Amino acid sequence: MKAGLEVHQQLATGKLFCACPSELTEEVGPTFVRRLRATSGENLRVDRAASLQAERGLRYRYETGPANCLVDMDEEPPHPMNEAALDTALTLAVLLDARPVDEIAVMRKIVIDGSNTSGFQRTALIAMGGHLDLASGRSVSIQSICLEEDAARRMGEESGEVTYRLDRLGIPLIEIATGPDVRSGPEAREVAEEIGALLRATRRVRRGIGTIREDLNVSTDGGQRIEIKGVQELRLVHEYVEGEVRRQEVLLAVREALRARQAHVGDPGGVDVTARFSDIVQGPLSAASRHEGPILALALPGFGGLLRSAPGSDERLGRELADQARAAGLRGLLHSDELPNYGVTADHVAAVRADLGSGPDDAFALLTDRSPERARGALRRVAERAAAALDGIPGETRDPLPDGRTRYSRPLPGGDRMYPETDVPPIPVTPERIARIRARLPERPSARLARLAHDHGLGTEVVRQVVYGDLEDRFEELTGRGHSPVLVARLLTQELPAAAPDGGFEPSPATLDALLGAAESGRIAKEGIPTVLRGLANGAPSVEAAIGAAGLGGFTAQDLDAVVARVVDANAELxxxxxxxxFSALMGDVMKEVRGRRDGREVAEALRRAIARGGRGPDAVGAA
Amino acid sequence: MAAPETSDPWDHLRALPMGRRVEISDGAGHTWTGTVVPRHELSGDRILPLKLDNGYNIGILIEPGFRVRELPPAPSPPTNGVSSPAPTPSGTSPVVLLTTGGTIASRVDYTTGGVRPVREEREILAFYPELAHSGPVRIVPVFDRLSENIVPADWPILARHVVESFAAGARGVVVAHGTDTLGFTAAALAFLLRDLPGPVVLVGAQRSPDRPSSDGSSNLDAAVTLARDGRFGEVVVLMHAGLSDDRFAIHRATWVRKMHSSRRDAFESRNAPPLGRVESGRVHLDQPAAPPASGPPRVDGPLDDRAVLLWMYPGLDPTVADRFVDGQRGVVLAGTGLGHTAATHLDWIRRRVAAGTVVAMTTQCLGGNADPYVYATGRELLEAGVTYLDDLLPETAYVKMLWALGHAPEPDGVRRLLRQSLAGEFLDRHRPAGAA
Incomplete structure (x- = not known):
């Protein structure tokens, strides 16, 4: 397996080609509507991915807001490139030992899914050739560092009109692409973490979910390059990589079986089998579902049994074919490996087989749409994909799904979609500029790790989690307020993630400050922190409220002594x-009653004192 | 392939033809492979622009000692080519599209980095393959110039093409034009063309057609629709009515002005709302337009371009202004406010008028009337012989001056023509925006 990563990080420098802030907003002002066309570029070639998109013929509605000006709306030429953003990209180039170009040429990359009002994304190659050294001692090559505009946010689609919000459009993105050097899923994650930490070290990046996205390029021996685009969750990076490897293995095995059987694909024009289904009353092929559209069949001689999943796997060729039908605007397709089902009876199957002249080793696919033209177009794409299965795995772009799987999205775009952005003159990268950047390099993550470990007397592993888990700013803020580094590190790396395993719980620094204060003053025990966090994650309005609701507060040192005295008295003989x-026999009994309410060390001391006094605590009488 | 190795490869590289594939090594471990593309006119010294295989262009500073290897060309994917024109539905009279260049018919020029006009019908069709889908369109290239390079001598030529188009059976005529001076050309055609049997629609684009978001395609589509509709016989400008691609404004040629340097809806009717609009492929006329004449149409020339347009401003030296007017038969002033100049200009104006120069006044406010009666300055200018042109835009007044000079040998005749309504250019009523 070979994998490479493209890390895309938003910058907080303001937008790349105008003076708007790089901030998202919920405030929506006027909207406007556009259409985009596939244009022929400088060499009169139309990009394949672009023309497939244009065939869908959608209208795009754009929502404007406080983070927009005429530039985002494609109503004013771009301003000169944001200098701070360019400096940040060049800083990364220096940190990664990459060679900046001497003159930057801003390019237009045609993207006509509506996510850019102009129909293209402005992008520039800043540096090439570099390397990233991993803690494991391995080194991963850096192919390129680009600076580009982020796209508009897709808000929804309704009856042929897609709505985008323009706030995100134009926010600078640094794109760092590694070579195909990554050897495993976990290593992919390590590379992503390392690059993420380097980017954050510049202190000019945006933070939070969606501000850093990874594209994963994966290929196995015999497979083509697959690009999984827009993975937002770092923890899923290795799952996507491993999932893609499994998918490719399954499809390569299918290829071998297809070749052994000399399988081939029938007439891509398909056969109209509508008449065979005149009596079907339910399922996707029923008259009500297909709105009078034709039912087309594609013969797949030799594909029988190879469209369904192999035992122990969830991947199958049938899904790849269905993805093509969906990409053509259909709801999906049915294939013979899953029939009879969905209202299709054994008689229907036999009738279609008869029409196609299929034998037992053969398969077929059925699809329908109210538009006969769209149905035929979809069938051609399905046939094309089935034929590609005989070669192996077609290169394509896939979308990540939340469950760790991916789905076909579009063909890989080619170089034909790039042409110069003539509204921006070439930008020289002078030796003076590079020298100035070299003189002001940020602290590298590895140095920061060593410094934090040294300054706070913490173990490297926990500091590693702080630095690479994007926690260093909060760590430094809380320790800066005088809180114990050990307590802060444990809070950030363990207790906080555990309080809400599904994410979405981000207490403010003031809340964490109050919580640590309560533990350090002895108002609650350090062991009570997870309980309070759970209370906050479940909606408690404040630290105080969470302490109160958990019954942790108001348990004083005197209350502790009373419990200790009671336990010691009850075991006076022992x-x-x-x-x-x-001691050890009684400690368990005491903890059972006071866990989370007083600190463990304090409990132990109180118990030892009581035992030494022979079983009578000072306040035992009064407390009983 | 030869591998020339010199101590300074710059001269060799500079002489390479465009499209040659090369590999360049800097001797420090960095190698670039790509295709030589033309230098940008603003590129730095010794910068070699390369198109990499991933599509990006970069510039490499070539230093002595760099090594260059020429490579065999990369296999080039087949060109889609220019699609042949769709078969035009016959049986209906066509719309004629006269092209003059401008953004609407321009493409990226790789050398200058700018855009250049196209000159051939097939190139236009490559941009607008859907042009003839709704009916026959005949394309006639007239000029291939950006509109800043259009001169008054071009206007009668264009007018003759319009007349010939109608004579050849056109239902309507569309003129694709650069937007910079589109308003001037529109006004000129309005004064030059008489007895129009159908619409003459000037149209432009604020975004070049090589961009997926170009407004050229939807503007052209709406312009052809309007020309085919044929409900009126005058010269109009059609452009976006707002930022959306689904509403277009129809402006009277003499009222319209480009009011923004880059927006799609840069064109505005001044002093009055647009004549109408095109929405969802339908034409709506909101104000009365000149009905189609029974014809035949004719060109009512000539123009005399011995006139200037002078913008008045604080600090303008009267002697400079006076010199500027030298040798001209007419001058249009864009005065301040209600049509004023500093009192220091009265002297030369008086002298020039006495010597036979026609001096006309408009307002640089671009809205409302020039009116000499409100302030003493106006009364003095009037008394000096300045002709007030009410609510004419300065540009329209300038074009009208050329027409009037071409039609009357004496100053008095010119002044009379200037004050006459020839193409619906004066408005009797100025109503507040939004008034029903």
Whole structure:
């Protein structure tokens, strides 16, 4: 397996080609509507991905807001490139030992899914050739560092009109592409973390979900390059990589079986089998579902049994074919490996087989649409994909799904979609500029790790989690307020993630400050922190409220002594007999009552004192 | 392939033909492979622009000692080519599209980095393959110039093409034109063309057609629709009515002005709302337009271009202004406010008028009337012989001056023509925006 990553990080420098802030907003002002066309570029070639998109013929509605000006709306030429953003990209180039170009040429990359009002994304190659050294000692090559505009946010689609919000459009993105050097899923994640930490070290990046996205390029031996685009969750990076490897393995195995059987694809024009289904009353092929559209069949000689999943796998060729039908605007397709089902009876299957002249080793696919033209177009794409299965795995772009799987999205775009952005003159990268950047390099993550470990007397592993888990700013803020580094590190790396495993819980620094204060003052025990966090994650309005609701507060040192005295009294015989050695037997009983309410060390001390006094705590009488 | 190795490869590289594939090594471990593309006119010294295989262009500073290897060309994917024109539905009279260049018919020029006009019908069709889908369109290239390079001598030529188009059976005529001076050309055609049997629609684009978001395609589509509709016989300008691609404004040629340097809806009717609009492929006329004449149409020339347009401003030296007017038969002033100049200009104006120069006044406010009666300055200018042109835009007044000079040998005749309504250019009523 070979994998490469493209990390896209938003910058907080303001937008790349105008003076708007790089901020998202919920405030929506006027909207406007556009259409985009596939244009022929400088060499009169139309990009394949672009023309497939244009065939869908959609209208695009754009929502404007406080983070927009005429530039985002494609109503004013771009301003000169944002200098701070360019400096940040060049800083990354220096940190990664890459060679900046001497003159930057801003390009237009044709993207006509509506996510750019102009129909293209402005992008520029800033540096090439570099390397990233991993903690494992391995080194991953850096192919390119680009600076480009982020796209508009897709808000929804309704009856042929897609709505985008323009706030995100034009926010600078640094794109760092590694070579195909990554050897495993976990290594992919390590590379992503390392690059993420480097980017954050510049202190000019946006933070939070969606501000850093990874594209994964994966290929196995015999497979083509697959690009999984827009993975937002770092923790899923290795799952996507491993999932893609599994998918490719399954499809390569299918290829071998197809070749052995000399399988081939029938007439891509398909056969109209509508008449065979005149009696079907339910399912996707029923008259009500297909709105009088034709039912077309594609013969797949030799494909029988190879469209469904192999035992122990969830991947199958049938899904790849259905993805093509969906990409053509259909709801999907049915294939013979899953029939009879969905209202299709054994008689229907036999009738279609008869029409196609299929034998037992053969398969077929059925699809329908109210538009006969769209149905035929979809069938051609399905036939094309089935034929590609005989070669192996077609290169394509895939979308990540939340469950760790991916789905076909579009063909890989080619170089034909790039042409110069003539509204922006070439930008020289002078030796003086590079020298100035070299003189002001940010602290590297590895240096920061060593410094934090040294300054706070913490172990490297926990500091590693702080630095690479994007926690260093909060760590430094809380320790800066005088809180114990050990407590802060444990809070950020373990207790906080555990309080809400599904994410979405981000207490403010003030809340964490109050929580740590309560633990350090002895108002609650350090062991009570997870309980309070769970309360906050479940909606408690404040630290105080969470403490109160969990019954952790108001348990004083005197209350503790009373509990200790009661336990020691109840075991007076044991204490007398074994003296200090009775400690471990009694500690469990005491903790059962006071866990989370007083600090463990304090409990142990109180118990030892009580045992030494022979079973009578100072306040035992009053407290009883 | 030869591998020339010199101590300074710059001269060799500079002489390479465009499209040659090369590999360049800097001797420090960096190698670039790509295709030589033309230098940008603003590129730095010794910068070699390369198109990499991933599509990006970069510039490499070539230093002595760099090594260059020429490579065999990369296999080039087949060109889609220019689609042949769709078969035009016959049986209906066509719309004629006269092209003059401008953004609407321009493409990226790789060398200058700018855009250049196209000159051939097939190139236009490559941009607008859907042009003839709704009916026959005949394309006639007239000029291939950006509109800043259009001169008054071009206007009668264009007018003759319009007349010939109608004579050849056109239902309507569309003129694709650069937007910079589109308003001037529109006004000129309005004064030059008489007895129009159908619409003459000037149209442009604010975004070049090589961009997926170009407004050229939807503007052209709406312009052809309007020309085919044929409900009126005058010269109009059609452009976006707002930022959306689904509403277009129809402006009277003499009222319209480009009011923004880049927006799609840069064109505005001044002093009055647009004549109408095109929405969802339908034409709506909101104000009365000149009905189609029974014809035949004719060109009512000539123009005399011995006139200037002078913008008045604080600090303008009267002697400079006076010199500027030298040798001219007419001058249009874009005065301040209600049509004023500093009192220091009265002297030369008086002298020039006495010597036979026609001096006309408009307002640089671009809205409302020039009116000499409100302030003493106006009364003095009037008394000096300045002709006030009410609510004419300065540009329209300038074009009208050329027409009037071409039609009357004496100053008095010119002044009379200037004050006459020839193409619906004066408005009697100025109503507040939004008034019903």
């Amino acid at each position: 204490v007398r007999r074994r003296g200090p050695e009775s």
